[in-house]
Amino acid sequence: MPETLPQFLYEHAQRTPNRPALRERLYGIWQTLTWREYYEHVKYFALGLVSLGLQPQETIAIIGDNRPEWLIAELAAQSVGAKSVGVYQDSIASEVVYILNHADVTFVVVEDQEQVDKILEIWPQLQGVRKVIYYDPKGLRNYTEEFLMYFPQVEALGREYEKEHPGWFEERLSQGRGDDIAILSTTSGTTANPKLAMLTHKSMLSMGRNLMKVDPLTPQDNFVSFLPLAWIGEQMMVMSCGLQIGFTVNFPEEPETVQHDLREIGPQVMFSPPRIWESLVSQVQVKIEDTTALKRAMYNWAMRIGYRMADTRFRKETPSPWLRLLYFLADWLVFQEIKDQLGLRHLKRAYTGGAALGPDTFRFFHALGVNLKQIYGQTEINGIAVLHRDGDIKFQTVGTPLPETEVKIDESGEILMRSPAVMVGYYRNPEATAEALRDGWLHSGDAGYFDEDGHLVVIDRVKDVMTLHDGTKFSPQFIENKLKFSPYIKEAVVFGGDWPYVTAMINIDFANVGKWAEKHQIAYTTYTDLSQKPEVYRLIRKHVEQANADLPPAARIQRFLLLHKELDADDAELTRTRKVRRRLIAQRYADLISALYSHASYVDVETTITYQDGRTAKIQTRVSIESLDGERKLS
Numbered sequence: 052m053p054e055t056l057p058q059f060l061y062e063h064a065q066r067t068p069n070r071p072a073l074r075e076r077l078y079g080i081w082q083t084l085t086w087r088e089y090y091e092h093v094k095y096f097a098l099g100l101v102s103l104g105l106q107p108q109e110t111i112a113i114i115g116d117n118r119p120e121w122l123i124a125e126l127a128a129q130s131v132g133a134k135s136v137g138v139y140q141d142s143i144a145s146e147v148v149y150i151l152n153h154a155d156v157t158f159v160v161v162e163d164q165e166q167v168d169k170i171l172e173i174w175p176q177l178q179g180v181r182k183v184i185y186y187d188p189k190g191l192r193n194y195t196e197e198f199l200m201y202f203p204q205v206e207a208l209g210r211e212y213e214k215e216h217p218g219w220f221e222e223r224l225s226q227g228r229g230d231d232i233a234i235l236s237t238t239s240g241t242t243a244n245p246k247l248a249m250l251t252h253k254s255m256l257s258m259g260r261n262l263m264k265v266d267p268l269t270p271q272d273n274f275v276s277f278l279p280l281a282w283i284g285e286q287m288m289v290m291s292c293g294l295q296i297g298f299t300v301n302f303p304e305e306p307e308t309v310q311h312d313l314r315e316i317g318p319q320v321m322f323s324p325p326r327i328w329e330s331l332v333s334q335v336q337v338k339i340e341d342t343t344a345l346k347r348a349m350y351n352w353a354m355r356i357g358y359r360m361a362d363t364r365f366r367k368e369t370p371s372p373w374l375r376l377l378y379f380l381a382d383w384l385v386f387q388e389i390k391d392q393l394g395l396r397h398l399k400r401a402y403t404g405g406a407a408l409g410p411d412t413f414r415f416f417h418a419l420g421v422n423l424k425q426i427y428g429q430t431e432i433n434g435i436a437v438l439h440r441d442g443d444i445k446f447q448t449v450g451t452p453l454p455e456t457e458v459k460i461d462e463s464g465e466i467l468m469r470s471p472a473v474m475v476g477y478y479r480n481p482e483a484t485a486e487a488l489r490d491g492w493l494h495s496g497d498a499g500y501f502d503e504d505g506h507l508v509v510i511d512r513v514k515d516v517m518t519l520h521d522g523t524k525f526s527p528q529f530i531e532n533k534l535k536f537s538p539y540i541k542e543a544v545v546f547g548g549d550w551p552y553v554t555a556m557i558n559i560d561f562a563n564v565g566k567w568a569e570k571h572q573i574a575y576t577t578y579t580d581l582s583q584k585p586e587v588y589r590l591i592r593k594h595v596e597q598a599n600a601d602l603p604p605a606a607r608i609q610r611f612l613l614l615h616k617e618l619d620a621d622d623a624e625l626t627r628t629r630k631v632r633r634r635l636i637a638q639r640y641a642d643l644i645s646a647l648y649s650h651a652s653y654v655d656v657e658t659t660i661t662y663q664d665g666r667t668a669k670i671q672t673r674v675s676i677e678s679l680d681g682e683r684k685l686s
Contacts, residue, residue, distance in 0.1 A: 064090035097127035098209030107132030115162025137281030229253030259291030313394025333538035357418030409532030448506035
């Protein structure tokens with residue numbers, strides 16, 4: 052039985068050499084790599100790295116969009132006893148320096164000129180990197196740095212190495228053990244620099260094996276890989292599950308063609324964080340607003356039936372023959388077309404994880420007939436520990452533990468987990484390891500409880516759960532997710548806790564609000580200008596009132612403002628997986644938060660903006676503050 056990820060690759064290459072393993076869309080045409088070709092690329096790239104001096108237990112870093120070369124580089128390193136660390140392709144230079152130095156990286160595999168330029172900028176700060184290998188040569192012809200190499204050149208070195216050392220690779224591959232470190236996976240880093248979780252082959256494969264026990268897939272199924280491979284969620288599907296089952300992994304041509312490519316492939320499984328599902332809902336809602344009155348009426352009729360059917364199934368009741376007939380018609384006339392447009396028509400099941408998904412978004416997809424299931428886990432447990440089962444879905448929960456996984460709640464309400472999928476520890480960080488792993492249990496840092504059906508309910512991060520003055524406990528994340536169901540709200544940060552009432556800072560969705568403004572003949576220039584229009588405040592106010600409607604009175608938003616700029620990962624306000632860094636935002640926007648809890652109806656702010664060429668400029672703007680009538684009267 053294979054013990055490592057590359058050993059599974061070798062097994063597929065032997066058993067089904069001509070089956071499609073990877074597909075990539077280039078210039079509009081899908082190019083296929085069979086399992087044999089996939090294995091040979093891994094073999095020769097690995098031997099090329101060895102000829103360049105790669106040693107067992109060293110680390111290679113990979114930076115770029117999702118491409119076959121990413122997987123080839125990762126498996127090549129693992130084949131010869133080394134490990135890899137993925138870096139988000141939109142990481143700024145300082146983030147890349149930190150990860151490459153902290154992970155003791157010796158080789159960097161990058162996609163294109165943009166990433167090469169990033170490495171050249173930070174080269175003097177890097178310690179121990181010997182070679183930078185790129186796989187898209189466009190624009191790099193005149194680069195003369197000795198440490199730069201083209202991906203096929205490394206494979207050519209590997210072919211030469213094999214002539215001198217026949218059989219060496221197969222022998223080394225067979226020596227791999229399940230306890231070897233496979234990857235260093237970056238944590239979210241919501242409070243500081245990301246930590247690097249050490250994940251073994253055994254831990255990655257155990258998670259994939261247990262997920263497939265609950266939700267089996269077949270070698271005939273397809274998965275479209277479009278989320279960053281540096282994220283544990285994508286590693287979970289592509290590597291942990293994909294290499295065990297042998298389904299085909301498909302790579303879109305560009306980030307902009309993902310929707311089109313999803314439609315062409317029609318995958319059977321999809322795993323995305325909440326922001327992807329939220330953006331799909333926004334897409335549908337905006338298109339429905341722009342369509343004809345007849346189509347809008349049909350959509351509204353169908354959705355009413357869809358929600359009735361979804362709620363019936365959530366209650367585990369048998370739908371009546373009349374409801375089944377109505378749903379059949381709604382599906383045939385409306386839902387199938389929507390699912391086809393979104394590329395979701397052939398899904399057996401879909402997963403959401405990485406953060407909480409709002410209940411409104413969850414119900415929306417079940418109304419369409421998409422089998423969307425919540426998962427719960429962390430990088431430290433290979434991405435998944437708890438999952439909804441088919442036919443046992445409660446949108447307020449994240450389901451029940453996977454096989455071989457134990458979950459318990461300690462006295463403080465923190466979720467603890469134990470399974471073979473738990474990490475070994477954090478790389479070069481014994482203090483954080485000792486804090487996270489105690490007596491064999493992974494301390495999640497999340498607050499939660501089990502409901503009467505044994506489903507886990509995750510409230511929020513322990514440190515983020517707030518207590519209002521009247522003693523009401525509330526989760527800012529829950530309220531934020533309700534707000535983000537609106538197609539016009541991209542991000543929201545809710546405050547309460549020590550304050551006497553709840554307030555929110557909101558980012559508008561520039562594209563959707565911009566379309567709305569054009570439709571209503573409202574002129575604007577920039578994001579800042581649009582966000583402060585009185586008409587936009589009135590639009591967002593309606594959606595805040597909708598979110599408030601079914602919240603407990605003490606947890607309702609009483610004052611809000613529309614932020615004059617988008618929260619940005621490059622400004623460290625969000626993580627690379629778009630989680631809010633609350634502590635930093637509370638410090639950076641302290642004057643705005645104070646104004647929310649004052650009698651002011653506006654606050655003047657001065658912001659420094661940085662242009663792409665590095666120049667900076669200061670802009671001054673007035674940010675309005677809206678009070679909701681009937682929620683709080685300011686004296």
